[in-house]
Amino acid sequence: MRAEDSDVRMRLLVAAKRLFARQGYDGTSVRQICEEAGANVALVSYYFGGKENMFQALFDTFFPKALIMEFVDRQVDPINGVKELVREVMRFHTTEPELVVLLNQEIALNSPRIDIIRRNAFPIWIKLRELLRQGREDGVFHFRSLDHTMMTVLGNVLFHKQRNYFLPILIGDSNDQEAAIEDSVDFVMRGLQANTDIISQ
Amino acid sequence: MRAEDSDVRMRLLVAAKRLFARQGYDGTSVRQICEEAGANVALVSYYFGGKENMFQALFDTFFPKALIMEFVDRQVDPINGVKELVREVMRFHTTEPELVVLLNQEIALNSPRIDIIRRNAFPIWIKLRELLRQGREDGVFHFRSLDHTMMTVLGNVLFHKQRNYFLPILIGDSNDQEAAIEDSVDFVMRGLQANTDIISQ
């Protein structure tokens, strides 16, 4: 098993990812998933043992555990660490948009699946907290509350996935993804009052 | 009609608001709402004409239309305008937390109810866009893309409602709500490279 991954199994996962992202977990039926995947209704039970377990399988398959672990273990100074974290997370949003939308829904709903998400995503946010804490200790960042600052930085990084909702009032002057990412990097650095002249890049 | 508001009708609305916020629109049944409100199952149809219309009634009842209209019509300079907008919206999150959570869910799901939300909320976001545009024109704000900057400022303001999800990795050093709001105001002003020495407060 792997690579072609039983084919049907992988088709079911891809269909589930797409439909969950579009309609939500509750709003998507096993029947729909199977129709989209061109598979029989009974095969969700056969391959995953139910809709619930399929959700877990979705993360095991598409969440970039290895990338996160590699980033978490890397040793960087706080400034370049936060910069790289902002970049990597924002880029992930364009490589796996459906998974990100699904994540966002489950978090908003505080769903029973939320611990599956936490288990997968928290290592990177703990790394962010540590970078901020270290940066303040080193005197390169300046802020009052670590909690509130972490939420603020996360907002800068993660909120852009709500873009679709605001589309009707956007004017369309931001098509360059990499430029947008660098704008966010700079915005965050200014917000943190980072001494970019100490260690720069 | 008004004030006691037929009592049962209002109890149904309050129950719906709470349960939708906790379990989502799809995840909450009309039966549950009526049980929570101590009312008969048939009364949702009687008072609102169905679950869908009840959602609309929720916004007609609890969304602060008047406050928003008053803010939108007020004439302020860009710097104090953005500052006040950040404050007012963040405060609203503490006065109507359940409605805000529900809003967030519907936006994340891109639900069929999303236009009801847009109709109610967009005036304030259009005001934000105008303040940012005017501020750049006046030379008090400095940024590349209006769209991306609006999304970034919105992220600073709105992302804090995701706080519950991140609770397990917060250290608990941010209990002062008003201090947190001022931190966000300052973060945003620095991010926008605002010339606070021109017009200050």
Next chain:
DNA sequence: GTCTATAAGCCGATAGAC
């Protein structure tokens, strides 16, 4: 591995009694 057929239950909505 894949299928059909069906079980058992919850959903929203309402007709009609009081």
Next chain:
DNA sequence: GTCTATCGGCTTATAGAC
């Protein structure tokens, strides 16, 4: 205004045939 009883439809899940 409030209730009970019920309808038709959809849900997840699975037993058993092939």
